[in-house]
Amino acid sequence: MDLNNIHRVYFIGIGGIGMSAIARYFNEKGVKVSGYDRTPTVLTRQLEAEGMQIHYTDDVNLLDRDTNLVVYTPAIPATHTELTWYRNNNIEVVKRSDVLQEITRSLFAITVAGTHGKTTVSTMIAHLLRDSGYGCNAFLGGISVNYDKNFWSSDKQVAVIEADEYDRSFLKLSPDIAVLTAMDADHLDIYGTPEAMEDAFIQYTHNIKPNGTLIARFGLHRDNELNATNKLLYSLQNDVADAYAKNIRMKNGGYEFDVMHKDWMIDNLELHIGGMHNVENAVVAVTVAHLLGISTEKIRAALSSFKGIKRRFEYVVKNDHQIYIDDYAHHPEELKALITSAKALFPGRKTTVIFQPHLFSRTRDLADGFASSLSLADEVILLPIYPARELPIEGVSSEMIAGKITVPVRILQKEEVLQWLKSTPVPLLITAGAGDIDQLKEPIKEIL
Known part of the structure; x- marks a missing residue:
């Protein structure tokens, strides 16, 4: 799949949060984007306003018969009429994760995986990179309050991607920097057992590119099996970790704190969203930004301006x-x-x-x-x-x-x-x- 050689793309389930980010990616590249979803939403109406053609009836008479590529979400049933038509007519049909796989191959990829926290962490990282002027392409699983979007593009050959564990799709990604926030049991309808799910997260770390970096939450189960050339552990406050928060103060529904690392520290950081877990999430985002060489002043200013994600605290x-x-x-x-x-x-x-x-x-x-x-x-x-x-x-x-x-x-x-x-x-x-x-x-x- 050559993403640069696609002129028309059709999405089945275009209104999904992850699907819509990729639809916006193609749309901004000048590709003709159209698709189907079950019901209209605020998000699908935004996509239509951006020039994408969307319909809400599973009907082969409404699909794009001249498309180069069809992208579908695993949540779509295998019996879906439009999906079946495309397969029967030998048009290339791929999952959302296949597109992200190609993107991580061609760009410097920062991926964020974990049972929870991944949307906030990926959006925080993407915001720090954008607001600081470093730049990135962002593929997010939530709507950033700062930009009212789940995708933005940049000339910088860097991508920040939320890595979804559902359907094992994140195992197709090849990150340069991989974040792992949690391995708690979930999606047991897919994985069967908590151990099988942990196996998948461990495999995710084995897919990091050579000389890449893993930033994992301190104290994860089976953390000795996590693999990377470079490994950093982060924590909310445990000073045994490589990076952690110190001097946390609650203020006006938000927090002030310092991020400590064995080799550096950034003091007087401000986070204007609630949730102590978001201080821990900020430790990861700040660590990634520092790893990329972004200055302390720019990190401090960018974090202070972060407004959060819709429906995340x-x-x-x-x-x-x-x-x-x-x-x-x-x-x-x-x-x-x-x-x-x-x-x-x-x-x-x-x-x-x-x-x-x-x-x-x-x-x-x-x-x-x-x-x-x-x-x-x-x-x-x-x-x-x-x-x-x-x-x-x-x-x-x-x-x-x-x-x-x-x-x-x-x-x-x-x-x-x-x-x-x-x-x-x-x-x-x-x-x-x-x-x-x-x-x-x-x-x-x-x-x-």
């Missing part, structure tokens, strides 16, 4: 009497970090979490963990499970989690949540989940 409402945070958290460890950070930043406020479980299989496999993390709140509201690509599993529902939670909990539909909020004061409100719970964000904001 996003302050939707923030004033003296009301805090409303929206987050993509859909794994027990992410929920734990989210709730503990919010309560630490705003102590004494009653904390209400509205959570939408994502996937029947994940709910079944991690129900105990979800219940434990959600019990850190003062009050929990569960929405029904968002199925995404899955069919229902008998006996698996939000009740599985609710029955194990140790604080007051109820299960409501979205409309019932809005009605409840109209008559109930909630000093610290959190909505969390990876499904369509984001549809509640604006209505809740209006109510509050």
Whole structure:
């Protein structure tokens, strides 16, 4: 696949966060981009406004029959009519990861993998490189608040790529700098066992280019099997790691801190987003920027200007009497970090979490963990499970989690949540989940 020899490209599932980044990449290169998605969204409307043709019916009469290349997401069923038509007509069909594979071969690639944290870390790194004037091509799994995009281009032959472990797609990448944030069990519908998933993350580190660098979170399970010519370990505060944060101070819903390394340090850094885990994420981003030779002054200024990612500890409402945070958290460890950070930043406020479980299989496999993390709140509201690509599993529902939670909990539909909020004061409100719970964000904001 020669990316420079493609004049028309068609996307099946173009509205996905990772797919849309690649669609924007081709579009900015002057390639004719079109595609299909199941439903229109804010993101697909933005793609249309940028000149891409998109339709929302699985219909072979609407697809581009003259395309050079078809890119599809693994979430699309194998029986999809348009996908079947392209395969039957011998048009090259590839996964999103195949395109990213070619990009990492041709550019200096910084990839970020891990069960959680990868969207924030990759966006932080990309922002530091862009804001400092270093430059990069960014392929992100979230919408940067600074630029309202999940992709941007640069003449600099450097790419920052979020490396997705779903469907093992990240194993096709060949990074120069690889970041590994976490190896907690997830996607067991794909991997089968936590050990098999860990095997994949270990293999990811074996794909680093010769003389490349691995920056891994300190204390990962089986860290002795992680492979790289150069290996750095980072931590939130553990000074045994190669890079860590020190002198952390909470200030106005954000943080001030220093990043310490055995060979260097950058003091008086400011991060204006919430979540103690984001201080740890910043340690990685600062380490990558320093590794690339970006000056201390530029790193400090760029981090201070970072506004975060939509749906990653996003302050939707923030004033003296009301805090409303929206987050993509859909794994027990992410929920734990989210709730503990919010309560630490705003102590004494009653904390209400509205959570939408994502996937029947994940709910079944991690129900105990979800219940434990959600019990850190003062009050929990569960929405029904968002199925995404899955069919229902008998006996698996939000009740599985609710029955194990140790604080007051109820299960409501979205409309019932809005009605409840109209008559109930909630000093610290959190909505969390990876499904369509984001549809509640604006209505809740209006109510509050």
